[in-house]
Amino acid sequence: MRKVVLYALLVALAVFTTFPFLWTLLVSLKTSGPIFAIPPDFSLRGLSTANYSGVWHTLPLPRYVLNSLYISTMGVGLTLVICSLAAYPLARMQFPGKNIVFYAIIATLMLPEHIGLIVNFVTMIKLGLVDTYTSVFLPSLASIFGIFLLRQAYLSVPQELEDAARIDGASDLVIWRHVMLPLITPALATLAIFQFVAFWNSFLWPIIILKTPDKYPLAAGLLYLRGLFAYNTRYIAAGTVIATLPIVIAFLFTQRYFMRGITAGAIR
Amino acid sequence: MTLSRRARTTLIAYLFLLPALGLLAVFTFYPVVYGTVLSLFSYDIINPPRYVGLQQFHKLFGDRYFWIALGNSAKYVLVVPVIQFCSILLAVLVNRKLRGIQAFQAAYYVPVITSWPVVGIMWTWMYDQAGIVNWVLRSLGVLHRSISWLSHPTVTLYAVMFVTLWKGLGWYMVIYLAGLQSIPTEYEEAAGIDGASRARVFWHVTVPLLRPYVLLASLISTMSAVKVFEEIYVMTRGGPFFSTYTMFMYIFDEAFQELNMGYAAALAVVLAAIILVFSIVNFRVFRRGGLEYY
Numbered sequence: 001m002r003k004v005v006l007y008a009l010l011v012a013l014a015v016f017t018t019f020p021f022l023w024t025l026l027v028s029l030k031t032s033g034p035i036f037a038i039p040p041d042f043s044l045r046g047l048s049t050a051n052y053s054g055v056w057h058t059l060p061l062p063r064y065v066l067n068s069l070y071i072s073t074m075g076v077g078l079t080l081v082i083c084s085l086a087a088y089p090l091a092r093m094q095f096p097g098k099n100i101v102f103y104a105i106i107a108t109l110m111l112p113e114h115i116g117l118i119v120n121f122v123t124m125i126k127l128g129l130v131d132t133y134t135s136v137f138l139p140s141l142a143s144i145f146g147i148f149l150l151r152q153a154y155l156s157v158p159q160e161l162e163d164a165a166r167i168d169g170a171s172d173l174v175i176w177r178h179v180m181l182p183l184i185t186p187a188l189a190t191l192a193i194f195q196f197v198a199f200w201n202s203f204l205w206p207i208i209i210l211k212t213p214d215k216y217p218l219a220a221g222l223l224y225l226r227g228l229f230a231y232n233t234r235y236i237a238a239g240t241v242i243a244t245l246p247i248v249i250a251f252l253f254t255q256r257y258f259m260r261g262i263t264a265g266a267i268r
Numbered sequence: 269m270t271l272s273r274r275a276r277t278t279l280i281a282y283l284f285l286l287p288a289l290g291l292l293a294v295f296t297f298y299p300v301v302y303g304t305v306l307s308l309f310s311y312d313i314i315n316p317p318r319y320v321g322l323q324q325f326h327k328l329f330g331d332r333y334f335w336i337a338l339g340n341s342a343k344y345v346l347v348v349p350v351i352q353f354c355s356i357l358l359a360v361l362v363n364r365k366l367r368g369i370q371a372f373q374a375a376y377y378v379p380v381i382t383s384w385p386v387v388g389i390m391w392t393w394m395y396d397q398a399g400i401v402n403w404v405l406r407s408l409g410v411l412h413r414s415i416s417w418l419s420h421p422t423v424t425l426y427a428v429m430f431v432t433l434w435k436g437l438g439w440y441m442v443i444y445l446a447g448l449q450s451i452p453t454e455y456e457e458a459a460g461i462d463g464a465s466r467a468r469v470f471w472h473v474t475v476p477l478l479r480p481y482v483l484l485a486s487l488i489s490t491m492s493a494v495k496v497f498e499e500i501y502v503m504t505r506g507g508p509f510f511s512t513y514t515m516f517m518y519i520f521d522e523a524f525q526e527l528n529m530g531y532a533a534a535l536a537v538v539l540a541a542i543i544l545v546f547s548i549v550n551f552r553v554f555r556r557g558g559l560e561y562y
Contacts, residue, residue, distance in 0.1 A: 009361065014375040017434065020390040021378065023400060027393075036398035038406065038414065086288035089281035096278060101285060108296045112540035114495055114516055118523045118532050119299035119306070125313065142291035172280045201383035204498065208524055223385040223502060233393070240386050251381050255374055258381075259442050 021244065028052070028237035035233050051238040059229070061239055063214060064221035067133070071206075071217050072199040075137035079195045080188055083146035088176050090147070091154035092162065108144055121208055131211040137199065146191045149261065153187035154180060190261040193254050197247055218243045306533035313527050324534035334535065336510050337518040340425060341539075344493045344514060347429040351436050352486055356478070358437060359444030360470070373445075377438035388502025391431050392418060395503075418504055421511035428499050428512055435499075440485050447481030448474070490546050495539060515539045 027035055029047045055061055089095065090102055120139050121130075129135040157180060165175045181188075203220040210216060213224050222239050229235060251258060271279070307324060309317040328334050362373050379387065394400045395417035402414040417427040455477065459469045475482075497516035500506060506513035506521075515535065523532035 006361075006366070010369075010372045013358070013361075014372055017376050017379055017438065019400070020387075020394055021382075023394070024390050036393075036396045038398050038403045040400060040403055082287045082291065085284045089284045093277060093281045093284075095281040098281070101289070104297075105292070108292060110544075111296060111300050112495070112536065112543055114497075114519060115303035115533070115536045115540060116296060116299040118519070118529060118536060119303045120295055121523070122302075122306075122313070122529065123294065123298070138291070139295035142288040142296075147288065176284075197381050201381075203383065203385050204501070219383040219385045222389065226385075226389055236389060240389055244382055244386050247381050247383075248378060251378070252374060255370065255377075259373075259377075259445075 024237050024240050027234060028241050031234065051234045052242070055235040055238045055242075059225055059235065059239070060214060060221070061218075061225075061242065064216055064218040065242070067215055067221070068200055068217040068219075071133055071136050071202075072196050074133070075141065075199040076192050076195045078137070078141050079143050079146055080192060082141050083143055083150050083191065084181065084184070084188065085176075086142070087147045087150035087154055088180065091151045092157075092180075105144060105147060117205070117208065124209055130209060131215065133215065135209045136202070136206050136217070139205070140198070143191070143195065145194065149187050149191055150184060153184035157183050186257070189254075190257045193250065193257055194261055196250065200247055303533050304537055306530055307537045309530045309533075311529040313529060317530065320530070324531050325538075327531070328534060328538065333510070333513065333518060337513050337515045340511070340513055341494050341496065341515040341542075343425060344429065344432075344496050345490055347432050348486055348489045348493055350429075351433050351440060351489055352482065354433065355437050355440035355485070356444050356475075356482075358441045359448055360474070362441065363445055363448045373441070376441055379435045380438040382435070384498040384502050387431065387435055388499070391434075392503055395427055419508050421509050424504055424508060425512050428503055431499050431503070432493075432496070436489070440489070443485050444478065444481055447478045451477045491543050494543055494546060515542075 023040075026042070026044075028051050029049070031048055031050050032046060033041050033043075035041075090098065090105075116139070124130050124135045127135075129138070161179055161183075162175060165179050170179070200217070201219050202217060203223060206217055206220045207223075210220070213221070216224060222236070222243050225239060226236050306317070308319060308321060310320045310324070311317040358376065362369055362376070396402075397414050397416045401417060402411065405411040406414065415423060418424055451474065455473050456469050459473045464472070495516045496514050497520065500512050500514055500517050501520070504512045506517045516539070519532050519535045519539065522528045522535060
């Protein structure tokens with residue numbers, strides 16, 4: 001009996017958190033009937049994918065998807081390189097200034113990022129990078145979360161492996177590339193997933209720095225289309241599903257990494 | 269040329285660090301310095317910056333919209349205790365071995381990984397005059413007439429806060445779940461054997477042990493409430509009648525709609541100072557927790 005109550009509670013909460021998605025999905029799969037009505041129309045009659053082909057062929061959705069894929073791929077790839085390089089000496093080398101560098105990186109967590117928005121816009125103008133894809137991912141490549149996560153992973157690699165490689169005459173770069181990196185793959189995967197979600201979902205910085213809506217990533221593009229085609233609720237609903245589905249699927253396959261990543265990021 | 273071993277190691281270490289430190293210097297440290305300097309200048313991007321001293325800060329005190337925005341940002345902190353309370357309960361609820369519990373955790377987490385534009389679009393529909401929220405509340409007998417949630421100055425801010433709660437719950441749940449799993453079960457068992465009720469064990473054993481996590485989560489939560497932006501931007505843009513106009517929204521408008529970069533920087537400096545005060549206060553209140561910050 002207690003178990004039944006417990007499950008009922010869990011299901012009720014799941015309905016609360018997922019209902020807006022299910023409702024949007026239903027709206028996107030129907031072509032007729034009222035969208036806004038009390039009581040709402042929950043019938044499953046006349047489902048079709050017409051809105052999906054509609055939004056895909058008449059609005060620049062494929063363009064936005066390609067933009068998002070490009071920005072996410074470049075962003076994730078470069079983040080992995082930059083963070084895995086930076087975290088290595090912080091975990092495994094002794095050098096003067098190490099603590100200063102470490103605490104400087106920690107201090108950035110307390111810096112207000114809203115100031116960054118203003119100044120980075122000015123910086124991008126000076127660099128001539130406004131309205132380029134590069135400007136979208138460049139400021140977030142040196143991820144503090146990533147550096148910490150990977151530093152933690154490097155620290156757990158046994159010293160003997162490094163010593164053995166050194167006796168064999170391997171250079172630092174070789175040790176990093178061929179001994180260390182293969183051993184921290186799970187942490188790299190966690191970071192890749194997090195950065196992918198962050199880039200895929202980003203909209204604030206892109207709408208500031210991109211002047212041509214055709215260059216918008218999907219999330220920003222969707223908001224732009226909602227402004228232009230507010231009356232076509234079903235098309236926008238279909239676009240919303242297209243924007244969300246890849247992330248939800250990626251999440252379901254990597255849930256374990258994900259939850260571990262948050263706790264590693266927030267609590268040491 | 270041969271370098272000493274130590275010098276070589278140092279050189280290599282900094283070469284590894286170079287790309288990250290370079291990017292952080294340009295896009296993270298420099299903005300704080302330049303942003304603070306910029307608050308003393310009048311700058312519209314087109315003309316070169318003009319030094320005006322503390323003039324922008326003087327202007328700020330007489331600026332009606334600044335006080336409105338500040339008031340709304342302060343009000344938004346109301347969401348913090350609600351989120352923390354709900355997510356602690358949620359974490360306790362899902363912290364058990366039960367068939368399918370992973371799936372439930374995933375369901376609670378999906379809003380967290382959804383982009384703000386998608387959340388904004390969905391909830392604008394939910395809050396429609398003839399939308400789901402009104403239907404639910406009317407069916408439950410809470411409301412007799414439908415409310416237009418996002419165009420009614422007295423309720424809109426709270427409607428937006430509810431979306432913040434909806435999207436944030438899963439994230440804090442994971443934090444508290446980690447906290448709960450770090451508590452040795454012996455404490456709770458011992459209290460149970462001593463005859464303490466479940467509620468008493470929760471309040472007098474579990475919650476105090478969770479203190480460092482509560483500190484961390486409320487700190488993060490307070491700071492993001494004060495600088496709330498995304499949910500406002502995607503649902504109301506500060507309306508109706510400035511009832512959801514927050515500090516970050518004002519900064520955004522000044523910087524990127526009006527191109528008053530100097531004034532925006534002054535607003536940003538004030539917001540940064542407020543966030544810093546909050547983090548100090550929050551830290552002092554909860555200091556006994558013994559949380560190790562990095």
